[in-house]
Amino acid sequence: MTLPLSGRIFIANDNICLIFKRSYKYIMYATKQPSLRINQADLQCKEGCGFYGNADWDGYCSKCYRNHMEQARRKKLKQAANAQSGHQGESSKSQVSGFTKFEEKKRQQTDKKTKYFKSLPVFKKTSSAKDIGKPEKYAGLRQSNDPDADKLKTEFLSKYKYLGDEIRRDFLRFSDSFIRQILEDTNVKPVDELAEIAQKRYNVYNTRINSYHLYQQVSAEVRAELEDFLEKYTMTALYTSLFCPSSTNDEDKDLSIQDRIRKLTWVNAHHLDCCISETSLEVRDLVYTAINDLLGMDSVKAPQEKLQCVVKCCRSVVEVLQHCQGGPVSADEFLPALIFVVLKANPARLKSNILYVTRFCKESRLMQGEAGYYFTNLCCAVSFIENLTAESLNMPEQEFQSYMSGEMTTVSAWDSALVACEGMHQLCEHLSLLNNLNERNISIQEEKNKLMEEMNALKEDIKRKVSSVLESTPLVIKPRKSISVTDEKPSGGSLLSNIAIATHNSENIDKTKLTLDLTPCIKFPCIIEDNIEEDNVLKPSLSADLLSPFEQSFEGTTPDDNSILGLSKVNYDIDLSDLSAENSMAEALTPEKRFSPTPSYTPDPFSPVGTTCTITQQPLIPSSVPLQMTVQKEPQQIKDDFVAPFLEDLTRETAEETLLDKIEATPTINLPPPINPIKTEYSGFSKQGWKIPSIPCNTGDYSSLSSQPGTSKQDE
Amino acid sequence: MANRTGTAQRPNGQTQGKICQFKLVLLGESAVGKSSLVLRFVKGQFHEYQESTIGAAFLTQTICLDDTTVKFEIWDTAGQERYHSLAPMYYRGAQAAIVVYDITNQDTFGRAKTWVKELQRQASPTIVIALAGNKQDLANKRMVEYEEAQTYADENGLLFMETSAKTAMNVNDIFLAIAKKLPKNEQNTGQAGNAQGRRLTEGDTGPRAAGNCCK
Numbered sequence: 001m002t003l004p005l006s007g008r009i010f011i012a013n014d015n016i017c018l019i020f021k022r023s024y025k026y027i028m029y030a031t032k033q034p035s036l037r038i039n040q041a042d043l044q045c046k047e048g049c050g051f052y053g054n055a056d057w058d059g060y061c062s063k064c065y066r067n068h069m070e071q072a073r074r075k076k077l078k079q080a081a082n083a084q085s086g087h088q089g090e091s092s093k094s095q096v097s098g099f100t101k102f103e104e105k106k107r108q109q110t111d112k113k114t115k116y117f118k119s120l121p122v123f124k125k126t127s128s129a130k131d132i133g134k135p136e137k138y139a140g141l142r143q144s145n146d147p148d149a150d151k152l153k154t155e156f157l158s159k160y161k162y163l164g165d166e167i168r169r170d171f172l173r174f175s176d177s178f179i180r181q182i183l184e185d186t187n188v189k190p191v192d193e194l195a196e197i198a199q200k201r202y203n204v205y206n207t208r209i210n211s212y213h214l215y216q217q218v219s220a221e222v223r224a225e226l227e228d229f230l231e232k233y234t235m236t237a238l239y240t241s242l243f244c245p246s247s248t249n250d251e252d253k254d255l256s257i258q259d260r261i262r263k264l265t266w267v268n269a270h271h272l273d274c275c276i277s278e279t280s281l282e283v284r285d286l287v288y289t290a291i292n293d294l295l296g297m298d299s300v301k302a303p304q305e306k307l308q309c310v311v312k313c314c315r316s317v318v319e320v321l322q323h324c325q326g327g328p329v330s331a332d333e334f335l336p337a338l339i340f341v342v343l344k345a346n347p348a349r350l351k352s353n354i355l356y357v358t359r360f361c362k363e364s365r366l367m368q369g370e371a372g373y374y375f376t377n378l379c380c381a382v383s384f385i386e387n388l389t390a391e392s393l394n395m396p397e398q399e400f401q402s403y404m405s406g407e408m409t410t411v412s413a414w415d416s417a418l419v420a421c422e423g424m425h426q427l428c429e430h431l432s433l434l435n436n437l438n439e440r441n442i443s444i445q446e447e448k449n450k451l452m453e454e455m456n457a458l459k460e461d462i463k464r465k466v467s468s469v470l471e472s473t474p475l476v477i478k479p480r481k482s483i484s485v486t487d488e489k490p491s492g493g494s495l496l497s498n499i500a501i502a503t504h505n506s507e508n509i510d511k512t513k514l515t516l517d518l519t520p521c522i523k524f525p526c527i528i529e530d531n532i533e534e535d536n537v538l539k540p541s542l543s544a545d546l547l548s549p550f551e552q553s554f555e556g557t558t559p560d561d562n563s564i565l566g567l568s569k570v571n572y573d574i575d576l577s578d579l580s581a582e583n584s585m586a587e588a589l590t591p592e593k594r595f596s597p598t599p600s601y602t603p604d605p606f607s608p609v610g611t612t613c614t615i616t617q618q619p620l621i622p623s624s625v626p627l628q629m630t631v632q633k634e635p636q637q638i639k640d641d642f643v644a645p646f647l648e649d650l651t652r653e654t655a656e657e658t659l660l661d662k663i664e665a666t667p668t669i670n671l672p673p674p675i676n677p678i679k680t681e682y683s684g685f686s687k688q689g690w691k692i693p694s695i696p697c698n699t700g701d702y703s704s705l706s707s708q709p710g711t712s713k714q715d716e
Numbered sequence: 717m718a719n720r721t722g723t724a725q726r727p728n729g730q731t732q733g734k735i736c737q738f739k740l741v742l743l744g745e746s747a748v749g750k751s752s753l754v755l756r757f758v759k760g761q762f763h764e765y766q767e768s769t770i771g772a773a774f775l776t777q778t779i780c781l782d783d784t785t786v787k788f789e790i791w792d793t794a795g796q797e798r799y800h801s802l803a804p805m806y807y808r809g810a811q812a813a814i815v816v817y818d819i820t821n822q823d824t825f826g827r828a829k830t831w832v833k834e835l836q837r838q839a840s841p842t843i844v845i846a847l848a849g850n851k852q853d854l855a856n857k858r859m860v861e862y863e864e865a866q867t868y869a870d871e872n873g874l875l876f877m878e879t880s881a882k883t884a885m886n887v888n889d890i891f892l893a894i895a896k897k898l899p900k901n902e903q904n905t906g907q908a909g910n911a912q913g914r915r916l917t918e919g920d921t922g923p924r925a926a927g928n929c930c931k
Contacts, residue, residue, distance in 0.1 A: 043838055052838070273796065318773070328772035330751030331742075331792035335799055367809040368739055373774040373791050380794075380802040392798040 056355075062192065069190050148301060149237035156229060163218065170214055171226060174205055178234050186241045191248050195359035198234075202362050205230050227362075232302040235360055239301040242360060244352040253351040261346040261385060266403050271393045274336035275324045281428065283320055284421045290316035291345040298348050303361035306353060307371040314374035317341055331377075339381040354379060733783035736900045740788050741807040743831045744816035745824040746795030749850040752881035753816060754790050757891050760884055779895060786895045788812075803831075804838055812844040812894050817865075819849045819878060820857040825865065832872055844897045846875035846890055853880040 044061075045053040047068075051061035060068055153172070160168055178201045185194055209215045209223050218226070235242070244250045269276040277283055293313035297306045317337045321329040347353070357375065358366065366372045384392065390400030402408040742750045751772040758777045773792045778785055793799075793806045807813060813835055817828035828847060835845055847869050849860060862878060869876030875893050879886040 328751060328755055331773045331794045332746040332751070332796065334773045334792075335794035335802075336796075368737065368789055370774050373789075376791070376805050376808075377773075380799070380805050383802055383805070384799065387801070394798070 057192075066190070066193065073190075146237065146240060148239075149233060152229075152233045152236055156233065160222075160226075163222070166214055167218065170212075171230065174208070175230055175234050175237075178230075179237050182234075182238050183241065186238075186245070187247055191242070191245050191359060194242065198360050199363060201234075202227070202231060228304060231362055232304060235303055236301045243301075243356050244349065248355075250352040250355055253355075254349045257351050257382065257386065258346060258348070261343055263404055264343055264385065264388065267340075267343055267388075267393065269336075269340050271395070272336040272340055273394075274340050275333060276320060276337055276340055277324050279420055279424075280324070281421055281424055283323055286316055286320040286323060287341060287344070290314075290320065290341045294341065294345045295347050297353050303357045304365065304371075306357050307361060307365065307375055310378050311371050311374050313341065314338065314377060335377060335380060335384075338377055339384055342378070342381045342385060350382065354382060733780075733785055734900065735785045735787065736898070737787045737789060738811040738895075738898055739809060740790050740812040740814065740894070741810040742790060742792045742814050742816065743803065743807070743828075743835070744795055744814075745818070745821075745827045748795065748816045748818040748821070748824045749881050750795065750814075750816045751792055753814075753848065753850055753879060753887060754792065756881045756884055756887045758790070760887065777891070779892065781892070781895050784900055786898070786900075788891065788895070803834070807835060807839045807843070810839060810843060811898055812846070813839065814846045814848050814890065814894070815874075816848045816850050817860065818851050819860045819862075819865075820851055820854050822859045825849075825860045829868065832874065836872070842899065844875070844894055845872075846877070846894050848886075848890055849876075849878040850881060852878040852885055853882045 043052050045051050045064050046059040047061070047064035049061060049064055051063070053059040053061050054065075057065035058068070156171070157168060160171075178198075181201075182194055182197060185197065189197075206227060209218075209226060215223060215226075244254070269278055276287065290313045293309055293316055296312075297309040300306055300309060314334075318329045318334065321333050321337055325333065342350075358379075366375055390397040393400065399408070742754060744750050754775055755772055758775045775790045775792075776787060777790065778787045780786075791806050791810070793803055815828045815831045815835070817824040819825075832845060832847065835843060847865065849862070849865050865878075866876055868874075875890065875897065877886045877890045877893070879890060881887060
C-alpha cells in the first residue's frame with residue numbers, strides 16, 4: 001500500500017511545480033495591461049445577466065458564479081461516482097491527471113466526511129430557538145469552539161453583566177444559532193454562500209437589536225458594541241472552519257502571492273516612486289513597526305481584529321511618510337509606501353487573510369471608515385503586486401524580465417541600507433555614549449576642581465591657623481641638656497673596641513697589678529694567649545671547613561704547639577704542685593722561654609684565677625661558646641699529653657693529628673647549633689680578636705714567658 | 717449607494733437631526749492638488765474633526781445642512797497612472813466623487829474626463845460626481861478654459877467649480893453642493909453594482925427615517 005502511495009506523492013510534487021509554473025505564466029502574461037478604457041463587456045458578468053462581474057468569481061456576478069459553481073460541483077460528483085464505480089484501470093488514469101484532481105478528490109472526501117458528520121445526531125438537530133437553551137446543545141457546541149471563543153464568552157458574560165440576563169441570553173442564543181448554522185453548512189455550501197449567510201446574520205442581529213423590545217433601554221453605543229461582539233465571538237468560534245477553508249484554493253493563492261513577492265525582492269522604493277528613504281534610521285524603525293503590524297494580522301482571529309492590524313500598519317506607514325517628506329500624506333505617496341511595506345513584509349497567508357476579511361467582516365466596516373479605507377489600500381497593494389508589470393514600474397520590459405528571471409540582480413538598497421543602518425545605529429549609540437561619558441568627565445573635572453579649591457582653601461586655612469597659633473605661642477628652643485647622655489651612648493661598632501681598649505687598659509692595669517702585686521692571677525696572660533691561639537685555630541675551623549692544610553699552615557705560623565705538647569706534660573705535674581712559685585718566677589723571666597706556655601693549661605681548671613681571667617675575657621667574646629671551647633679543649637689536650645708523653649716525635653705527629661682531629665670533632669659535636677649565629681658575630685670578633693690579641697698577646701707572651709721560664713726553671 | 721444613516725451608528729450622533737454619512741472619493745492625476753483641496757476643506761473653515769489628524773489620505777469632515785448632519789468620509793486615491801487600474805476598489809460603494817484637474821495642465825483635464833467616464837460606467841449609478849478645476853489662483857497660466865470645462869460638465873451632468881486650495885476659493889462650496897445633491901433619504905437598493913452594497917442596504921432598512929430634508 002505504501003509504495004504506490006509514495007509514487008503518487010512524487011507525481012503530485014511534480015505537478016505542484018507545474019502548477020506553480022503555470023500560475024506564474026498566468027500572472028505574467030494574462031495580466032491586464034492597465035489601460036484607460038475598460039470596456040463595459042470586461043466588467044460585466046460573463047453570463048451576460050447585466051450585473052457586474054468580479055475577478056474573484058471568474059468574471060461572473062455573484063449569482064451566476066454560485067450557479068456556475070453548483071453545476072461544476074454536480075459534474076464533479078458525477079465524475080467521482082463514475083470513477084468509484086469504474087475499474088481500477090480508470091483510477092490509474094485519474095492519477096495521471098495530476099495534482100489538481102488529487103486536490104479535488106481531497107475536497108470531495110472532506111465533503112463526504114461532513115455529510116457523514118452531518119448525519120450525526122448532534123448536528124442533525126435543527127437549530128430552533130426553543131432548543132438552544134438546553135444544556136446538551138451547549139455541550140455539543142463547546143466541542144466546536146476553540147479556547148479563544150470560550151474566553152470571549154466569559155469576557156462577554158462579565159463585561160455585560162449590567163445588561164441583565166435576558167439580553168445576554170438572547171445574545172448567546174443568537175450567536176450560538178449563528179455558529180451552528182455555519183457549522184452545518186461548512187463544507188456543504190461554498191464559502192461565498194457561507195459569507196452571505198454570515199452577512200445576513202449580522203444584519204438580522206442589527207435589526208433585532210434596533211427593533212426588539214428587549215434592547216430598548218440599551219444605548220446606541222452599547223448596541224454597536226454588541227454587534228461588534230457578535231461578529232468577533234462568532235468568527236473566533238468559527239475561525240478554523242472559515243479561515244482558508246479546504247473547499248477553496250485560498251492556500252494556493254497564498255503560496256503564489258508569497259512566491260511572487262519573493263521574486264520581486266529586487267523592487268525598491270525608487271522603483272515604486274516612493275519617497276521612503278531606506279537609509280534613515282528612524283524610517284527603518286518605523287518601517288519595521290509597520291511590517292510587524294502587518295504580520296500580526298495572521299495571528300488574530302476576528303475580522304475586526306485583523307482590520308485593526310491593517311489600520312495600525314497603515315498608520316505606521318503614514319508616520320514613515322510624514323517623517324520622510326514632512327507634509328501631509330496623500331494617497332499619491334501612501335499607496336506606493338504600502339506596496340513597499342507589503343513587498344518587504346511578505347506576510348504569511350496574505351491572500352487567505354484578505355479573503356477571510358472580505359467574506360466575513362461586516363460589509364459596512366469594509367466600505368466605510370478608516371479601517372475600510374486602509375483595507376482597501378491593502379487590497380490595492382496586493383492587486384498591484386499580483387499584476388505588476390514592467391510598465392507599472394516604468395522600466396523596459398527586458399530589464400524587468402531579467403530581474404524576474406534572476407539574471408540581473410541589484411544590490412538591494414534595502415538590504416545594504418539595513419547594514420548601513422545597523423552601522424549608523426551603532427555609531428549613534430556610541431556617539432551618545434561618548435557624549436554621555438564626556439559630560440560625566442566634565443562634571444568630574446568640575447568636581448575635581450571644586451575639590452581642589454576646597455582643599456587649597458583648607459590648606460590656606462590650616463596654614464593661617466597654624467601661623468596664628470604659632471604667633472600667639474612662639475616656640476622657644478632651649479639648648480639641649482642631654483649632651484652627656486649622647487656621649488655615653490655606645491655605638492654598636494665602637495662598643496667592642498672601647499671594651500677592647502678597656503680590657504687592654506685593664507690588662508695593662510692587670511699587668512701592672514701583676515708586676516706590682518704578684519697576685520695568684522699571674523697565669524691569666526697565658527690563658528689569654530691560649531685563648532688567642534685557640535681562637536686562631538677555631539676561627540678557620542668555624543668559618544670554613546676544618547681542613548687539615550690550613551691547620552698545618554697554622555702550625556707553621558705558631559710553632560708553639562710542639563713546645564706546648566712537649567712542655568705541657570712537664571708542666572702538668574708542676575702545676576699541681578705549686579702555682580705561686582710559678583707566678584713568683586714569672587716576673588724575672590726572659591723572652592727566650594716564650595715557647596713554654598704549657599703550664600697555663602693545667603692550672604686553668606683548678607685555679608680561681610682562670611675564672612677571673614675568663615670573666616675579663618667575656619666582653620671580648622659575646623657568646624659563651626668559645627669560652628666553653630676553651631674549657632673543653634684543655635682536658636683534651638691534657639689527655640693527648642697523657643697518651644704520648646715519651647715518644648716525642650711520634651706523639652708530635654700523632655698529637656698533632658689527634659689534636660686536630662679532636663679540634664675537628666669538638667666543634668662538630670658541640671658547636672653545630674650555634675654555628676650560624678656565631679658566624680656573623682665571630683667575624684666581628686675575629687676582627688677585634690686579631691686586633692686585640694696583638695697587643696695583649698705580646699703582653700700575654702711576655703707574661704707567659706715570664707711565667708714559663710719560671711716553670712721550666714722549676715722543672716729543671 | 718449605501719449611505720449609512722441613523723443615530724445608532726456613531727457616538728457623535730447627539731444632534732437631534734438626521735445624520736448622513738457619505739463616502740466621497742477623490743480622483744485625479746497626481747499633483748493636481750487633491751489632498752490640499754481636502755485639507756483645506758477639512759482643516760480650513762469648518763470645525764476640525766478629531767480623526768483627521770492621521771494623514772491626508774483618509775479624512776472625515778462633518779457639515780451641517782439645515783437639520784441634517786452630513787458626514788463626509790473622504791478617500792484619497794493615488795493619482796499615478798500605474799495605480800489607475802486599482803481605482804474601482806476605492807470608488808466601490810462611494811456615494812460621491814470629486815474629479816480634480818489642474819487648470820494649468822491640459823493633460824490633467826484629459827485624465828479627468830477618463831475618470832468621469834469610468835465612474836459613470838463602473839461606479840454606482842447614483843454617484844454624485846463633481847468636477848473641480850483646481851489651482852484657480854494660477855489663472856494667468858491657465859491652459860484649460862473655464863467654458864470648456866463647464867460645457868463638458870453640463871453635458872455629463874456633473875457639478876463643476878473652479879477651486880483654489882491656496883485661496884480656499886470654492887472649496888467649501890463644492891462640498892456643500894455635493895452634500896445638497898446627495899440623496900439623504902431614498903432607499904438606494906437600485907441596481908446592485910456589487911453584492912456587498914446590496915446586503916448592507918437590506919440590513920439598513922430599519923432605522924431609516926423618511927423625508928427629504930436637504931433640497
